[in-house]
Amino acid sequence: MFKIMYKKELSPGIFHMDIEAPRVAKKAKAGQFIVLRVDEKGERIPLTIADFDVEKGTITLIFQVLGASTMQLSALNEGDSIVDFAGPLGQPSEIDGNMGTVVCIGGGIGVAPVYPIARAMHEAGNKVISIMGAKTKDILIFEDKMRAISDEVIIATDDGSYGVKGFVTTALQQLVDRGEKIDQVTAIGPGIMMKSVCDATRPLGIKTIVSLNPVMVDGTGMCGGCRVQVGDEMKFACVDGPEFDGHLVDFNNLMSRGRMFREQEAKAKEHVCNIGLGR
Ligand SMILES: Cc1cc2nc3c(=O)[nH]c(=O)nc-3n(C[C@H](O)[C@H](O)[C@H](O)COP(=O)(O)OP(=O)(O)OC[C@H]3O[C@@H](n4cnc5c(N)ncnc54)[C@H](O)[C@@H]3O)c2cc1C
Ligand code: FES
Known part of the structure; x- marks a missing residue:
């Protein structure tokens, strides 16, 4: 279990949460993300590592409430725990001192x-x-x-x-x-x-x-859900990215794939609202 150490609503529907995850914090680098599940029945959702504190052993997440899972996450409070928190995932950003x-x-x-x-x-x-x-x-x-x-x-x-x-x-x-x-x-x-x-x-x-933020499922390169066209290659954003040369990305394909699950997402959100887990 991964404990919520801090929670704040930064602006309407946008939350800051610090999660206790010392092993993730120790290895985290700029550009990487985690995949979490709020509870045993929850779906896996990817969120970027917005900050990390090795001494406190915490990872900062900043998320926007969009549908069922982010709504459930936002309903939790300091002291509550989430069931799964896998990371750091993805390739870190390429950074050196000669970038200008x-x-x-x-x-x-x-x-x-x-x-x-x-x-x-x-x-x-x-x-x-x-x-x-x-x-x-x-x-x-x-x-x-x-x-x-x-x-x-x-x-x-x-x-x-x-x-x-x-x-x-x-x-x-x-x-x-x-x-x-x-x-x-x-x-x-x-x-x-x-x-x-x-x-x-x-x-x-x-x-x-x-x-890139295509729909991700396993986050480990196994399911193919996050495939994106980059130049003449098919890449998996979760393991090859999430960062790519923007001039090579097929954004039209990316955006139309992002709309694929609209109906299911709306149903899941309605279910969460009906059972009263929303904010
Ligand atoms: C590498 C990566 C990093 C991300 N970092 C952040 C972040 O730091 N903060 C933040 O607010 N959001 C981030 N996202 C988007 C976040 O994962 C989705 O907002 C979240 O999964 C929505 O889930 P939901 O059930 O609340 O909403 P849903 O109703 O299920 O979906 C709402 C929208 O969120 C997107 N989405 C849904 N499921 C997924 C999924 N499994 N993977 C990716 N996108 C999905 C789709 O565009 C969808 O239309 C990131 C996505 C990726 C791929
Ligand atoms: S999320 Fe499954 S291959 Fe990337």
């Missing part, structure tokens, strides 16, 4: 997974410019954490309530327009956001890494 200027882009909940990567890039000695995107100011997360590890932070909100009015690509274009020499972009967020970032960087020849 890296623009780290997080959209919505994607700011949480981009944080440990940006921090590791900063600690390695690279210049980190972070772009954080949100629909509106009230749902922006991790601003203080991102400011602490970035040379510069640019915020973009869809409604203009904070920072630049527009999408993360609007802020990226401003960097390009001011003549910033960008060596790499790392973007994490909704599929459509990552696709738009790649469309913007491709003509500029800027290396762009994205972290």
Whole structure:
């Protein structure tokens, strides 16, 4: 059993949880994820390691309540336990001190997974410019954490309530327009956001890494559920990724596969609401 040591609702429907998992914390690296099951009957869901503390033996998860499993998870409190917590899984981010200027882009909940990567890039000695995107100011997360590890932070909100009015690509274009020499972009967020970032960087020849979130089942390369088309190769995001060269990813395929289980997901959510496990 894995105990919940800390829980906080960061903004409506977005939760921070620290889970006691010392062996996972000891091995965790930026870019990796875990797979958890809330209880014996629960489904396996992947969540990114948003932070880890080796001394406390904890893993930080930041998750958005979308359907049945995240709803069940959000209903638990400090002191409660979850039944399974497997990780760290996936390939760590490739990071060294010679990357130059890296623009780290997080959209919505994607700011949480981009944080440990940006921090590791900063600690390695690279210049980190972070772009954080949100629909509106009230749902922006991790601003203080991102400011602490970035040379510069640019915020973009869809409604203009904070920072630049527009999408993360609007802020990226401003960097390009001011003549910033960008060596790499790392973007994490909704599929459509990552696709738009790649469309913007491709003509500029800027290396762009994205972290993909296809539906995962076992998380160990056995089921094929997380397959993604990358160039002319079929990759399994759970073992080959989750990070890939964004210019090679078939985003249309990724997004249409992500919609495959809509009906079953809606039924599962309705069931959880009916039995009163939701928030
Ligand atoms: C490597 C990876 C890292 C992720 N990290 C985070 C994170 O840090 N924070 C966060 O909020 N979310 C993260 N996700 C997405 C998260 O796994 C889903 O939101 C979650 O599984 C939804 O489950 P549900 O039962 O609550 O919702 P459902 O109603 O079952 O699904 C809602 C949506 O979530 C996605 N989803 C559902 N099941 C899975 C699954 N088994 N694997 C992947 N996606 C699924 C689908 O897009 C689906 O339409 C990550 C996904 C991957 C693949
Ligand atoms: S989740 Fe099964 S192969 Fe990746």
